[in-house]
Amino acid sequence: MALESAVEIAPAKGKLGVLLPGMGAVGTTFIAGVLAVRRGLAQPIGSLTQMGTIRLGKRTDDNVQPIREYLPLADLDDLVFGGWDVFSDDAYVAAERAGVLEPPLLAELAEELRAIKPMPAVFEQEYVRNLHGDNVKPEGTKMDWAMHLIEDIEAFQKQHGCDRLVGVWCGSTEIYKEPTAVHQSIDAFEEGLRQSDPDIAPSQIYAYAFMKLGIPFANGAPNLTLDFPAILELAKENQVAVTGKDFKTGQTLMKTILAPGLKARMLGVHGWYSTNILGNRDGEVLDDPDSFKTKEVSKLGVLDTIFEPQRNPELYGDIHHVVRINYYPPRGDNKEGWDNIDIFGWLGYPMQIKIDFLCRDSILAAPIVLDLVLFLDLARRAGLTGVQEWLSFYWKSPQPVAPGVYPEHDLFIQLTKLKNTLRHLKGDEPITHLGAEYYQ
């Protein structure tokens, strides 16, 4: 049943520029994937915007529509790609080096990929110690760098005739740092940029540039790129949608699928031991303990919010949760993740679950980037601003919408919230699964 309150959504006309700080394995797998899909060479598997459906009304209405037809999302043909990287390799060379996609597919896309050349990056060695590239902005203050980024974005928009833009951080994981005084207000942050405050991370400078220009931005890494008061204040002031953080792929995806099931059946958990081997550049960066610490904090948070140990101490009050990532070059991007889960059931009897997930990280991450681009662009056209909680579905560490509000980690609740938000935007009833007479 349609409600009166449909949100006005501006049409998706013209080109949508997609700007990625970081054009490595994930970035190039996403770009090449979209190019392949729009040429009809492959299917956009794993993308909710391209393959997902949404039910409207009662089950007896039999009204299920493809999401991409239900909402005015940008067309894949209208996407234009660009970005920054500390290596000057074009998207073809970077994709080849990442080793995710097969050479024959890349060869078919070579011309388009070669035309995508990364702009010089805002980079500080201290933040990503195991990375050494020279495609970086010249010396200057952090404010100078922010201004360079703004010029880059405006020039890209002009050059490609883009109607709108979206940014997604696909750069490396930066070292772990808590926000400090410089992050607490816009004034303090801008003064910090002028003084090149060492606590301001490169990814935060990109976020600042996007916020200043009113362009929606997503953060695919576990860095605190968008998680500090100054940037959220700026997002509010300039009415920008933001979302993060850390793409939910691989082992954490499995965790957020399995853990809600154990919780739903009130099965106890003594311990969850997760280990991975990974051989791509991301693995190499994470070999630095300070970069790994950022990732570890993001990965460890998941179980606590799903199991809520404070509410069920007898089931989840004493979980030993360990996460390890080992850099192991022979595997490249094809990660292997093992989980050993010690659970217990009726009368406390112990059981074990073992998972061995031979996954492909960037293959799982690329459709997430696509969905985020299209949904953030939709959010902008629908006038949604600030932290987009309905996009928590995509994140290992969903950003809280307000201080003290815990983020939802259960994948199925996240999906319900996402779809109900889409229904709300169109003025359709949310689906609550209540009320037999309505066959909800």
Ligand SMILES: NC(=O)c1ccc[n+]([C@@H]2O[C@H](COP(=O)([O-])OP(=O)(O)OC[C@H]3O[C@@H](n4cnc5c(N)ncnc54)[C@H](O)[C@@H]3O)[C@@H](O)[C@H]2O)c1
């Ligand atoms: N692949 C996944 O499943 C997955 C899941 C969750 C999070 N992530 C995160 O996504 C990010 C990208 O992963 P990836 O596998 O593509 O890594 P990658 O190492 O292949 O690519 C990252 C790229 O970012 C570039 N870079 C680093 N700092 C930069 C800066 N300041 N400006 C511009 N470019 C910069 C690097 O040169 C590199 O090319 C990582 O932070 C990773 O932790 C990936």
